[in-house]
Amino acid sequence: MDFNWLEDFLAVAEKGHFAHAAEDRNTTQSALSRRIKAVEHWAGAELLDRSSHPIVPTEAGIEFIAAAKEIVARTLEIRGAIGELTRRGEQDLTIASLHTLALYFMPELTELLRRSEPKLAVNVVAETRTLDEYLSALSGGVSDIFVCYDHPAVSPEIDASEFERVDIAEHGLALYSAIDKAVEFGDENRQNSIPYVAFSGTSFMSRVVEHSVSKTSFGERLQPVYRASLAESLFAACQRGLGVAWLPDAIFPSSAKKAGLQVIFPEAAQSLRVCAYRSRNVPVRPLVDRIWRQLVAMQPNGK
Structure with a gap:
């Protein structure tokens, strides 16, 4: 959990209002709300009673406030002391x-x-x-x-x-396959599934790829056989012929061809x-x- 989220939580608990706390923390209300939910997810309990106006801490929230204040105070003290010892060089x-x-x-x-x-x-x-x-x-x-x-x-x-x-x-984001793995996209093959190496979770790249898939005519044929959160892992899986994958061109040290990959269905390419x-x-x-x-x-x- 990010240390700043504790300060965000304490600001909401003190102000009793997300808008006022967001202004005090110099951020947007929606961003602040996401961070508080992340804190509650980490704590495993609802810490604020949002049905009350102004917002008040729950019983669990009251206990959490005391601990959060102690952590924040101690962390700031330690960070200040370390900062004096490890000032970054001018360059x-x-x-x-x-x-x-x-x-x-x-x-x-x-x-x-x-x-x-x-x-x-x-x-x-x-x-x-x-x-x-x-x-x-x-x-x-x-x-x-x-x-x-x-x-x-x-x-x-x-x-x-x-x-x-x-x-x-x-940068570009294109659909790749191993050079020795043929993939057929024609209408005559629309009943055939396509092995697919996919980004997992709800990361930025996974959402971009979802947008790319939605623009194709074969999205329903993609059959995930491998998922990972890192593009490097998808790159290696695609190299091994496990399936097709959308990959950013920043992943290639030189060229896709030298990596044993080829762009397929260029209409699915996106710009990043x-x-x-x-x-x-x-x-x-x-x-x-x-x-x-x-x-x-x-x-x-x-x-």
Whole structure:
């Protein structure tokens, strides 16, 4: 559970109102509501009585408030002490990134940035996190920049007054199969199932792929034989011929052909925007400001 969610919960418990607490926490009401539900899911109990006006804590919530206050106070104390000991160097930059982008895109981006910042030292954080956790890291100054994908059909709700955004690249998302595994899409084969390697869960990529599937005429024929949350795992499964898979082109170190894969049914291809975010509410270090100006200059299509 994200530490900032405890502070969100305490704000709602104190204010007795989601809108007031959201304003105090400098976020949207919907984002705050999602975080409180995540806290309750983690705690395994309903902590707030939403039927009451103003909102009041439940019996379990009262117990949780006392523990949350102690955790928050102690954590802030420890973080302050550690911060004094581990101040980042002037040329150190922390970029949080989706795991897929961290494989090849982030090294390429770092190479470009270092051309004008030769002493730049980039720390890439590519842990499995929720969007709210990544954004909380920006708000708390733990990360300087967050790099992720965006797609018009499943664009996340991110408060523009809290986070600044810039689009820095365009990537493709296409349907692949192993070169030696033929797949027939014609109407004469509409009764045949198609082995399918799928993204699991409700991640960003799984929702984009669902949109892609909905645009095809053969979606009902796809028969999942393998599911995973990481694109790298789907890539390996597709290489082994387990089934077809939608994969972002950032997953390939060189070319699909060299990886033993081929694009099939190109009509199913989608475009993904690579975008970067930074917080508007933390002190801007000169290095971060210079890097951000470089990212703005990288915007595709002259945006």
